[in-house]
Amino acid sequence: MPTTRTSRARTRAAVGLSVAALAAGATTGAGPAAAQPKTATAAAAECSANYKIEQKLSSGTTWRMCWRYDSKAGLVLDDVSYQPKGEAAPIKVLNSARLAQIDVPYDDGSVEYDDLTGFGFAQGLVNLAPGECPGGTIKSVKVPDSWDPDHPNVNGLCTTTRSRGHAYRMQGDTANKVYQAQGKDLLVYTVNQVGWYEYMTEWRFQDDGTINMNVGATGSLSWDDYDAGDGRGWPIGKNASAYATSHSHNVFWRLDFGLDGSSKGKVEQYDSAVTAPAQGQQAPTNKTTRTKVTKELAGDAKTYRWWRMVSATGKNKDGHARSYEIVPGATTRYPGRSFTKHDVYFTEYNKCEQFASNNPGNCPAGAGKSVDKWVNGQTLTHPIVWMNVGFHHIARDEDQQPMPVHWQGFSIAPRDVTAMNPLTPDELSWQNGHWRPRS
Numbered sequence: 001m002p003t004t005r006t007s008r009a010r011t012r013a014a015v016g017l018s019v020a021a022l023a024a025g026a027t028t029g030a031g032p033a034a035a036q037p038k039t040a041t042a043a044a045a046e047c048s049a050n051y052k053i054e055q056k057l058s059s060g061t062t063w064r065m066c067w068r069y070d071s072k073a074g075l076v077l078d079d080v081s082y083q084p085k086g087e088a089a090p091i092k093v094l095n096s097a098r099l100a101q102i103d104v105p106y107d108d109g110s111v112e113y114d115d116l117t118g119f120g121f122a123q124g125l126v127n128l129a130p131g132e133c134p135g136g137t138i139k140s141v142k143v144p145d146s147w148d149p150d151h152p153n154v155n156g157l158c159t160t161t162r163s164r165g166h167a168y169r170m171q172g173d174t175a176n177k178v179y180q181a182q183g184k185d186l187l188v189y190t191v192n193q194v195g196w197y198e199y200m201t202e203w204r205f206q207d208d209g210t211i212n213m214n215v216g217a218t219g220s221l222s223w224d225d226y227d228a229g230d231g232r233g234w235p236i237g238k239n240a241s242a243y244a245t246s247h248s249h250n251v252f253w254r255l256d257f258g259l260d261g262s263s264k265g266k267v268e269q270y271d272s273a274v275t276a277p278a279q280g281q282q283a284p285t286n287k288t289t290r291t292k293v294t295k296e297l298a299g300d301a302k303t304y305r306w307w308r309m310v311s312a313t314g315k316n317k318d319g320h321a322r323s324y325e326i327v328p329g330a331t332t333r334y335p336g337r338s339f340t341k342h343d344v345y346f347t348e349y350n351k352c353e354q355f356a357s358n359n360p361g362n363c364p365a366g367a368g369k370s371v372d373k374w375v376n377g378q379t380l381t382h383p384i385v386w387m388n389v390g391f392h393h394i395a396r397d398e399d400q401q402p403m404p405v406h407w408q409g410f411s412i413a414p415r416d417v418t419a420m421n422p423l424t425p426d427e428l429s430w431q432n433g434h435w436r437p438r439s
């Protein structure tokens with residue numbers, strides 16, 4: 001093996017030590033824009049120009065936010081607001097959004113990495129080449145607790161726009177006119193190297209109000225883990241050789257909603273029950289019920305279940321309470337740890353509760369070090385959402401070389417934030433509700 005690789009493999013172990021040593025005195029949250037967002041005002045993002053991201057997409061939607069860089073979480077987005085055309089002011093969506101852990105246990109039980117809190121995820125921020133951020137801007141990031149204190153600045157934050165294909169298509173009876181639009185996204189991302197892996201942390205802000213959060217893993221398979229036993233790895237070298245050890249990536253996100261400028265959002269869970277057709281009915285029936293989640297909850301995704309965060313104050317022009325729906329992505333829930341046993345956790349805001357596992361925050365003794373311990377019956381007045389998305393990585397020959405990006409993540413989608421499709425063309429803006437064809 002080339003020496004660079006060997007030294008990189010060693011780097012991983014070394015990083016674990018140095019960060020652990022630092023952890024004693026380390027605080028999370030750093031940088032000039034680290035001020036906590038105030039709760040009252042919805043509109044103005046409170047950060048200097050350098051830390052502001054503002055993008056008006058060609059369809060007329062503007063996204064605004066502030067960014068900062070945390071010594072463990074890496075990129076943090078604060079004061080995120082959405083302003084589609086036709087809205088006079090920005091609509092605040094999130095107080096704060098960021099990763100909360102990447103937990104990587106190997107299937108042979110040999111090792112488990114807590115990449116954010118123990119293995120220098122934030123310090124592993126890499127420089128981006130201009131070609132990686134086509135049409136966009138690469139910002140310089142000052143990395144707290146940088147491995148090289150003389151060179152803490154990394155050109156590591158890309159903000160750009162991207163097409164995402166059809167936003168909608170509709171034709172009239174005669175098809176004389178086709179309404180169609182191509183959707184545009186604001187993309188904000190960093191790449192963080194942890195050992196052999198390179199994690200892409202993508203935030204995509206769609207012009208229709210949806211936000212997608214995804215982590216993609218690329219780089220190389222861990223060079224230290226080619227000795228898996230039966231059923232715990234996959235041969236990726238010639239014949240029965242080089243059994244790359246299977247492992248899980250359990251990624252956590254932490255979302256602090258601030259819909260319409262209030263942190264006092266209300267969590268609701270919806271479930272639908274299908275019953276067989278009754279006599280005389282042509283189809284089975286389906287009944288959807290709402291459960292208000294008023295106390296802390298460890299939630300499990302299942303068919304016909306979903307959650308939303310409802311604004312405490314804001315209504316759209318139809319008089320409906322604004323909300324954001326949580327749209328889970330594909331996940332393989334890892335049953336091996338107490339904190340990975342559930343898909344979503346709703347906890348009451350507590351400043352010291354920062355990371356989903358091995359939390360270094362200064363919580364009182366007995367508070368527990370992981371998110372599952374913080375679900376203990378408190379009433380939700382300022383709910384925090386923790387999403388857990390797992391991926392079981394059984395390597396394949398195609399993982400060399402480099403390893404193709406494998407993605408995991410989820411979305412939050414507006415539900416009644418605007419009275420109609422925020423991208424509705426003006427000619428169709430009268431078709432709200434049970435409209436009558438014009439003669």
Ligand SMILES: [Cu+2]
Binds near residue numbers: 217247249393
């Ligand atoms: Cu993997």
